[in-house]
Amino acid sequence: MPEGERFMRLMRFAGALCVALALASCGESEQRLKFGLAGPLTGRDAVFGAQLRNGADQAVQDINAAGGLNGQQIELIFGDDAGDPKQGRSVANTFVGEGVSFVIGHFNSGVTEPSSDVYAENGILMITPGSTNPRITERGLTNVFRICGRDDQQGKVAGEYIAQHFKDKRVAIVHDKTTYGKGLADETKKVMNGLGIQEVLYEGVNTGERDFSALVSLIRQSNADLVYWGGVHTEGGAILRQMRAAGVNAVLMGGDGIATNEFAALGGPGTEGTLMTFGPDPQKRPEAQAVLEKFAARNFRPESYTLYSYAAVQVIAQAATDIGSLDPAAVANELRTGGKTYKTVIGDISFDDKGDVTRIDYVMYTWKTQADGTIGFVEN
Incomplete structure (x- = not known):
């Protein structure tokens, strides 16, 4: 067989093989x-x-x-x-x-x-x-x-808890201005206001902030017994640590955004006693x-x-x-x-026609020291 014809056959074979492999690959991806x-x-x-x-x-x-x-x-x-x-x-x-x-x-x-x-x-x-x-x-x-x-469900649990357990106390509300944080804080505020509890302070902070000394001063001046935090663990933990360092002993309450062990790492020993709403522990x-x-x-x-x-x-x-x-x-x-x-x-x-789960999925937790010495959240 002439060398040129041999070469052309090899090229045609290689081309057919590539096509077959490509089709096989395509079929597999499908x-x-x-x-x-x-x-x-x-x-x-x-x-x-x-x-x-x-x-x-x-x-x-x-x-x-x-x-x-x-x-x-x-x-x-x-x-x-x-x-x-x-x-x-x-x-x-x-x-x-x-x-x-x-x-x-x-x-x-x-x-x-x-x-x-x-x-x-x-x-x-x-x-x-x-x-x-x-x-x-x-x-x-x-x-x-x-x-x-949903936050209206979570806020209802938090707001009712505040009205029951902090009825004669002073409550401050702080949020991180996000869709989640402000939304949760406002839902909690709406419920507790409806039950006769008026906040003594309502403040927003920016995400990414690290120095909360001005906020802590406002909390101190308000004589708050409870600080409701609408936001996640990063700012929440920093606020709590700085509150404790300044001698502010108000209880902190938050939502599912602080439901991670990193919150305790950021908040330090003062995390003990923090209240939190989250779903029943799966x-x-x-x-x-x-x-x-x-x-x-x-x-x-x-x-x-x-x-x-x-x-x-x-x-x-x-x-x-x-x-x-x-x-x-x-x-x-x-x-x-x-x-x-x-x-x-x-x-x-199961879901309703909006796409929400049909069960009310929130209970109250308290952050407590565990047997191993770490601070974690325990369902009340």
């Missing part, structure tokens, strides 16, 4: 269902982003090990919004370009709201494990769900124990929203399996109108 996990993987709220990431990742691993979802393996794609609304929209648009069908996230309400608009425009179903502002599900978006409670549920053992094997200590993120994946998987479809719109319709209860690691979950 059999992979894309989920997105969006949250603050960096920045001040990265501790919560790690919780979301580990929860969703473990859930996807477990589904894939059992054969996948409706015959397809799930590919989990991570998006870091850094707790910033603009970056959240960027992550959402990236997910659209990647062909993501379902999103677990975001965490911060101020990020979830604009990001969810992108998902709605592109037919992507999203379940947030931690965004509690009522507006998230009050806008009539059929693709948006949350697996946590780690005590028998249905969560097998998953907790898997986290232990990975040397990851699940906190707060880890199991909420795991449960969000479970809900999508169960609904998709029930209807035999991976179409996000069909799954969303099933979740919203199917009237079903889904078995998850955080307990039984």
Whole structure:
């Protein structure tokens, strides 16, 4: 065979092989269902982003090990919004370009709201494990769900507790001016005001602040017995530490934004006695124990929203399996109108027609010193 003809045959064979490999690769990718996990993987709220990431990742691993979802393996794609609304929209648009069908996230309400608009425009179903502002599900978006409670529910628990236990005391309210922090503070204020308790101080601080001496002076001047904090652990812990250093012994109360061990690390010994609203501890549920053992094997200590993120994946998987479809719109319709209860690691979950869970998901905790000497939160 002439050398030139041999060369041409080899080239044709190589070309056919490349096409075959490309088609095989394409067929394989078509059999992979894309989920997105969006949250603050960096920045001040990265501790919560790690919780979301580990929860969703473990859930996807477990589904894939059992054969996948409706015959397809799930590919989990991570998006870091850094707790910033603009970056959240960027992550959402990236997910659209990647062909993501379902999103677990975001965490911060101020990020979830604009990001969810992108998902709605592109037919992507999203379940947030931690965004509690009522507006998230009050806008009539059929693709948006949350697996946590709402701030009007959380504020009701906090406001009623204040009215019952601090009836004749002086209450200050401080928030971080964010969608979450101010929203939660205002919901709590509304409830306690309605029950006859008027705050002696109402102040907002900026996220990222570190020197709260002016605020602490105002709290001291108000003679507050209780400081209600609407915000997350970073500023909350710093405010508490500086209060104690200045000799201000008012009790601090916060919401789920301080539900991480880092709050105690930032607040120091004065964290003892802090009050906090959060959902009933899912780690005590028998249905969560097998998953907790898997986290232990990975040397990851699940906190707060880890199991909420795991449960969000479970809900999508169960609904998709029930209807035999991976179409996000069909799954969303099933979740919203199917009237079903889904078995998850955080307990039984069902949704109303807004996309909210139907159970009231908040109780009161107190931060106390544990047997190992660390300070953690214990359900009252």
